[in-house]
Amino acid sequence: MALERSEVEKIAHLARLGLNDGDIPQTTETLNNILGLIDQMQAVDTQGIEPLAHPLEATQRLRADVVSESNQRDAYQAIAPAVESGLYLVPKVIE
């Protein structure tokens, strides 16, 4: 099953990736080559096989519900592209 240009555009939108129009044909072809490789999986009989998510079958550890982090807002915001008064700046989202 090959992806069409419109599907590639939809995937790029879902992933919030801006693609140049000129790159889309090449991207579509490469993605179809990769999906061709992946589709080899369909020939494998996996009936009744339990999916493996963690190699050691570990489950999520729990910890006590206590504050463990100190406030480091200034350190984290020092590396942001745009901040003001402790807030991250983005283009206006409410008209």
Place this chain on the structure above:
Amino acid sequence: MHQLTLAEIARGLADKQFSAEELSRSLLARIAQLDPQLNSFITVTEDLALEQAKAADARRAAGETGALLGAPIAHKDLFCTNGVLTSCGSKILTGFKAPYDATVVDKLKAAGTVTLGKLNMDEFAMGSANESSHYGAVKNPWDTSRVPGGSSGGSAAAVAARLIPAATGTDTGGSIRQPAALTNLTGIKPTYGRVSRWGMIAYASSLDQGGPLARTAEDCALLLGAMAGFDAKDSTSVDQPVDDYLAALAQPLAGLRIGLPKEYFGAGLDARIGEKVMAVVEELKKLGATVKDISLPNMQHAIPAYYVIAPAEASSNLSRFDGVRFGYRCENPVNLEDLYKRSRGEGFGAEVKRRIMVGTYALSAGYYDAYYIKAQQIRRLIKNDFVAAFNDVDVILGPTTPNLAWKIGEKGGDPVSAYLEDIYTITANLAGIPGLSMPAGFVDGLPVGVQLLGNYFQEGRLLNVAHQYQQVSDWHKQAPKGF
């Protein structure tokens, strides 16, 4: 001084033949002189290194004796380092100076290592050639027209060229073992969960593991001993004591049972590599090992399954790079969606975008069962193959790579052909078992690696076998001409 291994450096420092500061100054000068030929460093941290070296000398003068106290190393540029650029080889992390150290960095610092810098890598660790870095391709010191392997290609090139004695790397589908093989080094990917992933920028969280690259198994044992251990900050860290890897090295190999999987010696393997691997087997037999032919029938399905699981996890992990909280932001965004799309579109390179899109597609509504669940079922089949094999053998041995280092640019146009180069290494990540690559000789002047795979938490056994082999061979002592 640059020819010294970590173990030799430890003795030299203990015997006061040289100071940590002298050693670091000498290697920093060597990096400045030779790295322009290789491009293995993204950042050289000269001031930090000299400060750490002086501190190590002061600690030693005060009576401390740790084997890594004053040992110079460098980190793959995806380990976060407080106040120093961590780029992940990507434009999207332009200017990103993490406000904290990764656990691995922290532990090695506590052991007294001196950080000379941050090493080049494939962008977000996605690649087998170190050609996808925003900071340019890394060259193989054995032939600078060829790739050093990837994604820990900067780590491999720098250690192989004797710019540093050892480095950290990470391995999601072979990214420690494959570059080690292509540059004549020893490198080990530990059991999943053995080394903390905290502060290690994530590519595929259920596969990623940090580990060392060095010139000898002994040096890998030294470094891994300091890197490994439980970390409450990594939710997949394993709470189990760390073995004494150095103590394990001396064990004789008499009675060692080696499995040779027929799938590793089939079509696709360069026959000259196969001969070198079998010559290693013959040496190990002389040391008392026995050999058994085995089969890992599901190996052939590993690459398709990997290229679902890794991109799926990457598409989720890399959603945090959005141009808002850190790193690159596009110029003059017209609205929030434009900010996200252009920051990511301009900030990520082609291979990273491809994998994000494959992962997004595999996880999208209607395809999840056919792709992600199917891949995880195959993952269990691959694990079951190993569990069955380790009932009969102690280690599994085969080639690390099917081919020698290829020419820079040779596979650029066809990602699928590059993906197939990881055929022998990917299964260890899917199953979560440890894997090691060590030097096995040369073909046409290019290094060949042999891979050892072990059962869960058998890192000590793998290092032991490699160390014993290195007592009766000298491939690992060969240095590339000009370095």
